[in-house]
Amino acid sequence: MASPSARLQRLFEGRRLTPTQRRIAHSLVRRAAEAPFLSSVELAELAGVSQPSVTRFAVALGFDGYPALRRYLRESAPAGAEADEGAPLGEYQQAVQAEIANLRRLAALLAEPAPVVRAARLLAGSRPLPVLGLRAAAAQASGFSYFAAKVHPDVRPLTEGGSMLRDRLDASVRAGAGALLCFALPRHPVEVVGALEHARSAGLRIVTVADSAFAPVAHPDDLLLPADVGTGLSFDTACGPMLLGRVLLEAMCDELPDAQARLEEFDASAAERGLFAE
Template structure:
């Protein structure tokens, strides 16, 4: 990566951009030497987006419009901008995405130096019968993965990965059946129906545990137990290795709080061997 590409990459870091806006950013990084001289129409054509998308992109970066962004790029070019960034300066877009994830995982490791909140979450979830696990849209994969493994040790896991009015019915039914807690995976861009579903859960008396990208996630409310791990925005779509790993840590804490977890796992392994479920 050239020094000009590195300067552009740093300009975009730390901003919450939509997938379309990230495509524009990546196009500019690839054409870093030309970027300060491109019109909004030319940039839109190169990125395969509309001209208004380029304007919204500039505004999302904190500029009044695209002309202001282009002036900043030209000033940076004239002044020499920011110097090379070590290993990142020579990395391609895919390597930078990996390095960004490593940064998020390091932060998570530091946060887990005090495991008290994760352990509290594990106890709350272990005690809930049934245990609703909610995750919609971008967070559906994390919810599905947690529910898949949790069902091997918890007797009443209820996966909630589809929205709509039926979602509210299922949360209310879970509360009526004795659930005391709900686990929610909440990732950007936070769907409004997640906030609505959590409001129903709280109203039904459930303790809400949230694995989110931030402790101030828009779906969280006072009284929730929020555990956070950042997502990376280096690619067009968020990568969420750290939240996924945090979910596994919560799962481990839940296993520790379930007295019969090991016995259940052993029974599953025995039946899996008898049925020849796995190749190894």
């Protein structure tokens, strides 16, 4: 049975939504379980938009108004599942269980690996390969870049914003880059949106690992790979995007003919230098 967020994703697929409408869709996906019970005022506050924007969003989906959309969500929701047996979970356990559910959804998405393979082929063929991630996503970009550099000849992490970011993007383009990988997590920095716009105008193909296909960074010309983040704690958890990044790396290794030789060379060098404790 499809999860509430998966059912919402299907409702929004193929729609040409405005940036404001994508924010509303993204908010519904993140709160999928309670979406059928949100008033238009509550949804507007959740998405940070006006109430009329919520009405226009519902009309854009083909409904007469928001009440019709909410009625559809209630009617399409499955009957309530039986409560789990045993003692109720604590707050921290609930956060872990929610993240496990996120990973299950990611596993279901990866049943169709074609988008990941297509993204890996783009990234493996880019020389150099810029990897963008600011603020909360900087750790994802850094981790990916650390491992990617072991199999890709020229990886350039872009984890700091400011006036130099566009210069570094331009330098990558001048050096021959054909694609850019972006990790984008909430809250989405405006600077990332601007950097991606500049990258597109410079001719780079964009692969984005984001928390939703309706995130503010989404663009119809890009290849977006979604992975949910956990929202049950004060600070979001990003096990899904991290794991999706590793899957993307694995697919890149299949596209780089000398990847295994590079890894073996590194292992031999590491052993010779005594880099790691036994």
